Amino acid sequence: xxxxxxxxxxxxxxxxxxxxxxxxxxxxxxxxxxxxxxxxxxxxxxxxxxxxxxxxxxxxxxxxxxxxxxxxxxxxxxxxxxxxxxxxxxxxxxxxxxxxxxxxxxxxxxxxxxxxxxxxxxxxxxxxxxxxxxxxxxxxxxxxxxxxxxxxxxxxxxxxxxxxxxxxxxxxxxxxxxxxxxxxxxxxxxxxxxxxxxxxxxxxxxxxxxxxxxxxxxxxxxxxxxxxxxxxxxxxxxxxxxxxxxxxxxxxxxxxxxxxxxxxxxxxxxxxxxxxxxxxxxxxxxxxxxxxxxxxxxxxxxxxxxxxxxxxxxxxxxxxxxxxxxxxxxxxxxxxxxxxxxxxxxxxxxxxxxxxxxxxxxxxxxxxxxxxxxxxxxxxxxxxxxxxxxxxxxxxxxxxxxxxxxxxxxxxxxxxxxxxxxxxxxxxxxxxxxxxxxxxxxxxxxxxxxxxxxxxxxxxxxxxxxxx
Numbered sequence: 001x002x003x004x005x006x007x008x009x010x011x012x013x014x015x016x017x018x019x020x021x022x023x024x025x026x027x028x029x030x031x032x033x034x035x036x037x038x039x040x041x042x043x044x045x046x047x048x049x050x051x052x053x054x055x056x057x058x059x060x061x062x063x064x065x066x067x068x069x070x071x072x073x074x075x076x077x078x079x080x081x082x083x084x085x086x087x088x089x090x091x092x093x094x095x096x097x098x099x100x101x102x103x104x105x106x107x108x109x110x111x112x113x114x115x116x117x118x119x120x121x122x123x124x125x126x127x128x129x130x131x132x133x134x135x136x137x138x139x140x141x142x143x144x145x146x147x148x149x150x151x152x153x154x155x156x157x158x159x160x161x162x163x164x165x166x167x168x169x170x171x172x173x174x175x176x177x178x179x180x181x182x183x184x185x186x187x188x189x190x191x192x193x194x195x196x197x198x199x200x201x202x203x204x205x206x207x208x209x210x211x212x213x214x215x216x217x218x219x220x221x222x223x224x225x226x227x228x229x230x231x232x233x234x235x236x237x238x239x240x241x242x243x244x245x246x247x248x249x250x251x252x253x254x255x256x257x258x259x260x261x262x263x264x265x266x267x268x269x270x271x272x273x274x275x276x277x278x279x280x281x282x283x284x285x286x287x288x289x290x291x292x293x294x295x296x297x298x299x300x301x302x303x304x305x306x307x308x309x310x311x312x313x314x315x316x317x318x319x320x321x322x323x324x325x326x327x328x329x330x331x332x333x334x335x336x337x338x339x340x341x342x343x344x345x346x347x348x349x350x351x352x353x354x355x356x357x358x359x360x361x362x363x364x365x366x367x368x369x370x371x372x373x374x375x376x377x378x379x380x381x382x383x384x385x386x387x388x389x390x391x392x393x394x395x396x397x398x399x400x401x402x403x404x405x406x407x408x409x410x411x412x413x414x415x416x417x418x419x420x421x422x423x424x425x426x427x428x429x430x431x432x433x434x435x436x437x438x439x440x441x442x443x444x445x446x447x448x449x450x451x452x453x454x455x456x457x458x459x460x461x462x463x464x465x466x467x468x
Contacts, residue, residue, distance in 0.1 A: 006134070009195070012188040013135045013143065014050070017126050018042055019181035020150040025119050027154060031169055033112050035092065041085040045120050048077035049127030057132065064326035070128075078120050086116075140192045144185045151178050313350070367439045371423035371430065374438050378402075378416050381445055385454040386461030395420045405457050409450065412441050 022042040029035040052073040056066050079097065087095040094100065094109050105113070135143055161167040368374040379389050382398070387405050389398045399417035403410035419438055422428050430438070 009135060009188065009191050010130060012184050012191060013130055014046065016147060016181055016184035016188055018046055019177045019184065020147045021123050021126060023154060023177045024150060028115065035086065035090050038085045038089050041081045042123055044081040045077060045123045046127040048073065049124035050131045053128040053131045074124055135188065135192060137192055140189050144189065147181055147185065369435065371420045374416055375420045377442050386458035406453060409445065412445060416441055
């Protein structure tokens, strides 16, 4: 279909959706806060969402760029719509710009602000969907059914408030918008079928419309009948169920307490629960219970640790997925990796991460036993201080650079380097005294008294290279 036909379908779809969107907006604001909602408010927000989505999707941008454009445009258009239409029509002080954005509000004022923001967000989203997912033969009936469902729910809620609670509900203005909605819906479905079918047969489309309307009317009638006619029977059934639960609550609660104590309580308490012992015996053996329950407490702390690790893993996974979502290209033609969950692969990945973490932790905690481990700890200490080792330099050259960077620690560093050279190049195994000296020196180098010079050197370091 040509461009003019696509525009006509867009505007008929917009008219169809604006009818039920404005009906709900006017109904809520009028009956909850006694505020009149001009049609211009809904029009400005809806077409603002459509225009912003159209502009932001013209170029291939990151998802986070689309999000920022949408948030900025939505904020500006919402403030303009509130000031231009709601404030000038109702002259409510809360709708003024300074009062609307001020954090100093009462509870009802905050409720009004939140309600207006939610309604505007729904209208904005429907305007964006009209551009990002244009109406076609596959989804035109879904859009039409969505509007019918919105009007049906609005009618049921209004009727229930009037009949059951005698609430003063305004029914005339929102429900009169069903007629233009029906006309726009017929026009949209007809034009969509014409554009997709060269034979231009209207019979199938109108037949489906009749089926949808008949089904919707039947659902409305049945719903009103259930609410208005069978409410006493429903109330009686609920009361009978409540009485039954109250009568059965006592025995069931005692049984549940016994089962919980038997499964998760201390050993003495489990024996008492299983044998039906009294509370006095449990109080007299408190010391024995605490001693026997030590294993259960340890097991409970282990479970808490695993739960914390699982929670941390889930948080990191969510952050990872958010980064992948927000910093990827959004063009529809680019191949996108779909999220898949393979529990076996995930379990293997978790095992690998746990092994790597445990090996690193073991290397950090374990004391050095030979020259290789001494040099590993010395490299780690120097890297934390801003002096990285090079693959092409010897331990002596790296030790000289460490001595130049930390002149006050040159004797300790030189002693460690001498031990490394003695075993690696001199082929002389380290004695127990030398190993003790190495462990003591490494512990001394890691004392907090040397942290200031290490931090200073790390900040001022500029990727030191091997001197030539």
